[in-house]
Amino acid sequence: MRDPYLQVSGLTKSYGSVQALGGVSLDVEKGEFVTFLGPSGSGKTTTLMIIAGFENATSGSVRVGGRSLSNIPPHARNIGIVFQNYALFPHKTALQNIMFPLDMRGVPAAEAERKARAMLDLVGLSGYGDRWPKDMSGGQQQRIALARALVFEPSLLLLDEPLGALDKNLREQMQIEIKRIQKSLGVTTIFVTHDQSEAMTMSDRIAVFEKGRIDQIGTPQEVYRTPSTPFVARFIGDSNLLPGTVLDPDQGLVRTEHLGLMRLPSRLAAAAGAPVTLMLRPESIHLAGLAAGVSEDAPNRADISVHTVVPYGDSTLLIGRAGGADLRIRLRGPEADGIGSGAALSVLWPASAIHAIPAV
Amino acid sequence: MLSVLNRGAAAPGALKPWLLLLPLVLFLCAFFLVPLGQVALMSVTEPEFGLGNYAHLTSDSLYLQVFINTFLTALGVALCCLLLGYPLAYLMAQSSPRVAALLMLLVTMSFWTSFLVRTYAWMVLLGNNGPITAALAFLGWNPPPHLLFTRLSSTLAMVHILIPYMVMSLYSVMKRIDPALLRAAESLGARPWSVFRQVYLPLSAPGMVNGATLVFMICLGFYVTPVLLGSPQEQMVAGLIGTQIEEFLDFGQASAMAMVLLASTMIVLTVYHRRFGLDRLWG
Amino acid sequence: MKLLPKLLGVLVAAFIAAPLFIVVPMSFSTAPSLEFPPPGYWLGYYAAYFTDERWTQPTINSLIIAFGTMALTMLLVTPATFAVVRHRFFGRGLANLMLTMPMAMPHIVLAIGYYSYLGDLRLTQTHLGVIIAHTALSVPVAFLILSANLKGFDRNLERAAMSLGATPLRTFWHVTLPVLRPGFAISALFAFIQSFDETVVAIFISGRESETLPRKMFESIRMQADPVISVVSTLLFAAVALVILAPVVWKAVRKRPNRDCARGGTPAAKDAAPQDVNPCAPSRVQLEA
Numbered sequence: 001m002r003d004p005y006l007q008v009s010g011l012t013k014s015y016g017s018v019q020a021l022g023g024v025s026l027d028v029e030k031g032e033f034v035t036f037l038g039p040s041g042s043g044k045t046t047t048l049m050i051i052a053g054f055e056n057a058t059s060g061s062v063r064v065g066g067r068s069l070s071n072i073p074p075h076a077r078n079i080g081i082v083f084q085n086y087a088l089f090p091h092k093t094a095l096q097n098i099m100f101p102l103d104m105r106g107v108p109a110a111e112a113e114r115k116a117r118a119m120l121d122l123v124g125l126s127g128y129g130d131r132w133p134k135d136m137s138g139g140q141q142q143r144i145a146l147a148r149a150l151v152f153e154p155s156l157l158l159l160d161e162p163l164g165a166l167d168k169n170l171r172e173q174m175q176i177e178i179k180r181i182q183k184s185l186g187v188t189t190i191f192v193t194h195d196q197s198e199a200m201t202m203s204d205r206i207a208v209f210e211k212g213r214i215d216q217i218g219t220p221q222e223v224y225r226t227p228s229t230p231f232v233a234r235f236i237g238d239s240n241l242l243p244g245t246v247l248d249p250d251q252g253l254v255r256t257e258h259l260g261l262m263r264l265p266s267r268l269a270a271a272a273g274a275p276v277t278l279m280l281r282p283e284s285i286h287l288a289g290l291a292a293g294v295s296e297d298a299p300n301r302a303d304i305s306v307h308t309v310v311p312y313g314d315s316t317l318l319i320g321r322a323g324g325a326d327l328r329i330r331l332r333g334p335e336a337d338g339i340g341s342g343a344a345l346s347v348l349w350p351a352s353a354i355h356a357i358p359a360v
Numbered sequence: 361m362l363s364v365l366n367r368g369a370a371a372p373g374a375l376k377p378w379l380l381l382l383p384l385v386l387f388l389c390a391f392f393l394v395p396l397g398q399v400a401l402m403s404v405t406e407p408e409f410g411l412g413n414y415a416h417l418t419s420d421s422l423y424l425q426v427f428i429n430t431f432l433t434a435l436g437v438a439l440c441c442l443l444l445g446y447p448l449a450y451l452m453a454q455s456s457p458r459v460a461a462l463l464m465l466l467v468t469m470s471f472w473t474s475f476l477v478r479t480y481a482w483m484v485l486l487g488n489n490g491p492i493t494a495a496l497a498f499l500g501w502n503p504p505p506h507l508l509f510t511r512l513s514s515t516l517a518m519v520h521i522l523i524p525y526m527v528m529s530l531y532s533v534m535k536r537i538d539p540a541l542l543r544a545a546e547s548l549g550a551r552p553w554s555v556f557r558q559v560y561l562p563l564s565a566p567g568m569v570n571g572a573t574l575v576f577m578i579c580l581g582f583y584v585t586p587v588l589l590g591s592p593q594e595q596m597v598a599g600l601i602g603t604q605i606e607e608f609l610d611f612g613q614a615s616a617m618a619m620v621l622l623a624s625t626m627i628v629l630t631v632y633h634r635r636f637g638l639d640r641l642w643g
Numbered sequence: 644m645k646l647l648p649k650l651l652g653v654l655v656a657a658f659i660a661a662p663l664f665i666v667v668p669m670s671f672s673t674a675p676s677l678e679f680p681p682p683g684y685w686l687g688y689y690a691a692y693f694t695d696e697r698w699t700q701p702t703i704n705s706l707i708i709a710f711g712t713m714a715l716t717m718l719l720v721t722p723a724t725f726a727v728v729r730h731r732f733f734g735r736g737l738a739n740l741m742l743t744m745p746m747a748m749p750h751i752v753l754a755i756g757y758y759s760y761l762g763d764l765r766l767t768q769t770h771l772g773v774i775i776a777h778t779a780l781s782v783p784v785a786f787l788i789l790s791a792n793l794k795g796f797d798r799n800l801e802r803a804a805m806s807l808g809a810t811p812l813r814t815f816w817h818v819t820l821p822v823l824r825p826g827f828a829i830s831a832l833f834a835f836i837q838s839f840d841e842t843v844v845a846i847f848i849s850g851r852e853s854e855t856l857p858r859k860m861f862e863s864i865r866m867q868a869d870p871v872i873s874v875v876s877t878l879l880f881a882a883v884a885l886v887i888l889a890p891v892v893w894k895a896v897r898k899r900p901n902r903d904c905a906r907g908g909t910p911a912a913k914d915a916a917p918q919d920v921n922p923c924a925p926s927r928v929q930l931e932a
Contacts (some may be wrong), residue, residue, distance in 0.1 A: 025480070104551075448655040484669055484679050523655075523658075581749025626747070
């Protein structure tokens with residue numbers, strides 16, 4: 001069996017008695033775009049810094065292309081990094097910044113300049129070589145930083161929350177841009193962010209970090225549709241989490257604490273009586289009578305009284321009480337027209353929308 | 361003053377700032393500008409009207425020698441302060457906050473201790489019965505060299521006295537260097553020496569320029585230490601000015617030298633101001 | 644971090660420290676002239692310093708002059724600082740320049756000026772004469788510190804006071820002044836030290852009647868290196884250490900957990916950044932020497 005391109009195994013890191021990483025392992029294929037997603041302090045940046053060689057792991061190993069990086073200093077790792085605030089050298093022009101890694105590798109000046117200019121073209125800043133970093137916009141600095149991290153054909157590209165400092169519109173533009181460049185060069189990339197929508201749109205796979213561990217690794221669809229822990233369900237997208245106990249695993253029947261009986265699309269891999277959490281995305285809940293193709297019969301339905309209405313333009317979020325708990329419902333377009341606070345609604349959802357998260 | 365009032369007429373209350381400033385401005389006119397003007401005046405009127413004192417400065421090789429000596433000493437002291445101050449400031453910038461605070465405490469303490477106290481300390485250290493002479497004798501240098509009242513002793517003491525200025529200038533700049541830049545350089549393939557040479561050193565250059573300018577300027581007009589510790593044969597300008605007054609009561613010659621000293625200081629300041637802006641120098 | 648630069652840094656720190664601390668054992672030495680290490684220890688020269696009028700009188704003179712300078716400086720600088728910081732007016736740049744200019748003057752140049760000018764006014768060898776000269780020299784430092792503090796002052800505090808019914812004068816007295824008190828204190832302290840330490844001008848204009856401590860020390864070192872000089876040096880060094888360490892100790896005391904909570908936990912105190920030790924230290928830029 002072929003080894004994975006990047007192989008991180010069993011990384012731990014402690015600062016005194018505080019454990020920052022509690023055993024992080026993952027494999028990344030060549031050319032893949034993997035995102036480390038998690039709240040701050042979840043260990044994603046620490047993992048990145050260990051891969052880059054700026055932090056030493058307490059235990060565990062990092063291998064790239066089958067070669068251990070353990071005793072290789074950062075400057076010899078050949079890993080391109082885009083830092084949070086770009087870290088462009090303020091005393092060098094854009095072009096000089098991009099030429100820097102080539103200079104460090106002893107590339108002759110003429111060839112270095114040619115390569116650097118080609119990178120400038122690639123990031124769409126051909127005429128900007130002689131600008132100083134301070135004279136460039138955030139988005140332009142971002143592109144220069146990207147060009148600098150890629151010009152020496154690194155074995156790995158690490159992006160540490162690179163879009164955090166940009167405003168919303170520019171951010172979306174840069175997401176597309178980074179993805180395009182990454183694709184065109186086929187460079188294996190690890191992207192760190194705490195923004196779940198960024199992770200969803202850019203990644204081949206997402207690794208969700210929580211408290212120094214990876215909760216789940218999977219495609220954006222997998223982590224969205226079938227989160228493996230309640231934390232993942234909450235962190236990615238909006239969700240209703242319903243605690244309950246397994247009633248009949250073969251029939252896929254669960255009794256929830258607040259909404260009574262629920263039927264799942266398939267049988268459950270848990271014993272009767274075992275605790276389980278059901279996840280129900282707000283957008284898969286429909287108004288009774290309006291939902292074409294959803295069977296109207298119980299048990300997957302509820303009566304709620306709406307207490308909060310949040311309009312988003314393209315959709316509307318309704319929050320209502322049902323069985324002593326809040327239920328969040330997201331309705332598309334005009335469906336929610338005329339529904340105000342205090343309205344009593346009957347809602348239902350297809351069995352296929354329910355995902356069972358086994359209790360840990 | 362009229363033009364001031366006229367312009368101020370547009371904005372009501374424009375007189376108020378001048379009223380608040382008036383006492384201090386009058387004071388400085390009477391007790392700063394006028395005495396300074398008097399020095400300028402004396403340089404061309406004492407003992408007789410004319411540029412004789414200045415002509416004398418250029419014709420007598422003694423004066424020229426003193427000016428060159430002063431200039432070279434100031435340059436040397438600035439260079440020594442830079443060479444010694446840089447590692448210390450670097451150590452402070454790279455250390456834990458606790459260690460950095462401790463070192464800063466030491467630098468601050470030296471900074472605030474009177475020039476005279478520090479000069480005296482060097483007399484003890486370099487004296488014929490001092491520890492350094494004893495150490496040299498112990499190492500087999502017999503008879504030990506006479507260290508006090510030489511160019512070496514005054515230079516050493518001036519470096520010691522002025523090094524806090526350098527360390528503070530350097531440290532304030534180094535502390536603001538983003539560590540991410542160093543990591544970036546490393547990730548891009550720079551070895552430790554290249555990181556220092558290509559990134560850290562250029563980014564700390566403003567601190568080097570600030571510190572060196574300060575030290576050089578202060579050193580140009582240094583009076584106390586060269587007079588007390590230096591060789592009487594190799595005076596510096598300030599010392600010679602003092603001698604002219606105390607021993608010869610030659611106000612004209614002293615004033616002319618003072619004006620040249622003042623002009624040199626102003627030139628350094630102006631060049632600095634043109635390139636970097638003065639407000640940065642005072643920290 | 645590499646070992647070599649670290650080692651160099653430590654050596655330089657030792658180079659800075661050694662001369663400072665060597666004066667302490669010297670002050671207890673029995674040797675009548677410069678000799679290190681001391682042949683024996685006693686307190687004789689301390690007794691000499693505190694009883695000899697040739698030393699006590701200059702000390703008293705210096706204190707009188709420093710307090711006088713501090714008072715006069717603050718009196719002149721305070722309104723001027725408000726004018727320059729709070730108002731935009733024609734000539735502001737010039738005023739700014741004038742207030743900082745004395746800082747850039749080599750003291751020897753001013754010393755000649757004062758020697759002849761204050762001599763004409765019959766003010767040399769008087770306390771007043773030295774106070775006047777020292778005030779001119781202290782203005783820039785006091786002004787720079789006070790204006791930095793004033794610039795950081797939140798004017799909404801004053802607006803709030805006035806909206807609550809305080810007259811401008813009461814606003815100044817009850818809000819502006821108390822909030823700026825630390826700034827005033829540091830500014831005044833710097834003016835005091837500026838005068839207390841000033842040597843060159845004092846050498847030329849403070850005569851028998853108003854001889855300052857630095858002048859006495861200078862003469863003493865120049866003439867015969869009177870061993871009492873080491874006592875004075877030690878006392879001055881101790882005073883500096885006290886002034887610098889006091890805030891550090893104060894901060895450490897305040898950091899005690901119970902107090903910390905009461906103050907809502909000051910995060911600033913926690914990462915006691917080195918520059919906090921003496922926030923204004925670099926402002927003492929003077930071509931004194």
